[in-house]
Amino acid sequence: MKTFQFTRPADAATAIATAAKARTAQQDAEVRFIAGGTTLVDLMKLNVETPAQVVDINRLPLDKIETLPAGGLKIGATVRNSDLANDAMVKRDYSVLSQAILAGASAQLRNMATTAGNLLQRTRCVYFRDPAMPCNKRVPGSGCPAITGHNRMLAVLGTSEHCIATNPSDMCVAMAALEAIVHMQGPQGARAIPFADFHLLPGETPHRETVLEPGDLITHVELPPRSSSKQHYLKLRDRASYEFALASAAIVLEIADGKVGWVRIALGGVGTKPWRSPEAEAALIGQSATSDNFRKAAEAALKNARPQSENKFKIELAKRCLIHAIQTAANS
Ligand SMILES: Cc1cc2nc3c(=O)[nH]c(=O)nc-3n(C[C@H](O)[C@H](O)[C@H](O)COP(=O)(O)OP(=O)(O)OC[C@H]3O[C@@H](n4cnc5c(N)ncnc54)[C@H](O)[C@@H]3O)c2cc1C
Numbered sequence: 001m002k003t004f005q006f007t008r009p010a011d012a013a014t015a016i017a018t019a020a021k022a023r024t025a026q027q028d029a030e031v032r033f034i035a036g037g038t039t040l041v042d043l044m045k046l047n048v049e050t051p052a053q054v055v056d057i058n059r060l061p062l063d064k065i066e067t068l069p070a071g072g073l074k075i076g077a078t079v080r081n082s083d084l085a086n087d088a089m090v091k092r093d094y095s096v097l098s099q100a101i102l103a104g105a106s107a108q109l110r111n112m113a114t115t116a117g118n119l120l121q122r123t124r125c126v127y128f129r130d131p132a133m134p135c136n137k138r139v140p141g142s143g144c145p146a147i148t149g150h151n152r153m154l155a156v157l158g159t160s161e162h163c164i165a166t167n168p169s170d171m172c173v174a175m176a177a178l179e180a181i182v183h184m185q186g187p188q189g190a191r192a193i194p195f196a197d198f199h200l201l202p203g204e205t206p207h208r209e210t211v212l213e214p215g216d217l218i219t220h221v222e223l224p225p226r227s228s229s230k231q232h233y234l235k236l237r238d239r240a241s242y243e244f245a246l247a248s249a250a251i252v253l254e255i256a257d258g259k260v261g262w263v264r265i266a267l268g269g270v271g272t273k274p275w276r277s278p279e280a281e282a283a284l285i286g287q288s289a290t291s292d293n294f295r296k297a298a299e300a301a302l303k304n305a306r307p308q309s310e311n312k313f314k315i316e317l318a319k320r321c322l323i324h325a326i327q328t329a330a331n332s
């Protein structure tokens, strides 16, 4: 591990000013905020991330879950995943989020991991995590060995010829279906970004994973009111716990008179970012809640999937995952 400076500011302005002084691009960052450290410290030990300065944000007042005056929830950036999953309001009105968080990592990790840290966790692509190998995400222009190599776990949606890495987060899939809004504060002031626009597709710049600019600190995530909806998160993986998704689905659904009146659908484990599917939603809205229509929605969601040598199975797996998740939500 490369040596680094460590600071622990007491207020957000100091944290932002410190981070804004140097490059904080996704790749090759000179300054990094640290929250739970469960991603960052791992990557620093592997020399995948080598920041010269680490800014601890754990003393900032960003650890509250609060209801908003017009309904909805404000979740502070440093709220721990365990606290969020077990919060009474989250369990009641945003059960899909609670289920998604509890499907991820282990209890010990969830006790440390934070809301913003989870949004910014990086891919588990084996080449990305091995500095001895080329990787366009880690070293732009060096190549993507995954395309002809080990790609069983990698993405089938949103890929490019430069990167096919999967976004590994469970929590983000639920956030996408709940239409969360990410709030950040940076050198130029505060910004709010709809969740669907927060993560970027790899395209020609896979090292840029989000819209965050140098110095931007995520302060909180906002969830719109969703109290009357049926919700479900389903995660399929190689073993029952402590494993990333091969495919997952988050469903937020309203049914009236046997027909789908409103629905939001997101997929995990198959996309280069948390994968909201407007195609699947459009195929379901106004339709009867039947297995045939759920299958049509799943076909629409995976219509543009592009498999690699080892991960073609994910396409049918994701479809079945989605069908089962919609069915379970509808029957809840
Ligand atoms: C063995 C293992 C298994 C796991 N399994 C799963 C799983 O099944 N599903 C799943 O979803 N996740 C899984 N995870 C990932 C885990 O959820 C993440 O490591 C965790 O959510 C990251 O949160 P953190 O607070 O520890 O982030 P950190 O490691 O502290 O930070 C991560 C990144 O976020 C940045 N950052 C943190 N806070 C802010 C902020 N407020 N503003 C701007 N930047 C910020 C940091 O600079 C860093 O780049 C697993 C992790 C491990 C180690």
Ligand code: SF4
Pocket: 123, 125, 126, 127, 128, 134, 135, 136, 137, 138, 143, 144, 145, 146, 147, 154, 162, 163, 164, 165, 206
């Ligand atoms: S898939 Fe992306 S992260 Fe993996 S080797 Fe290729 S460029 Fe790197």
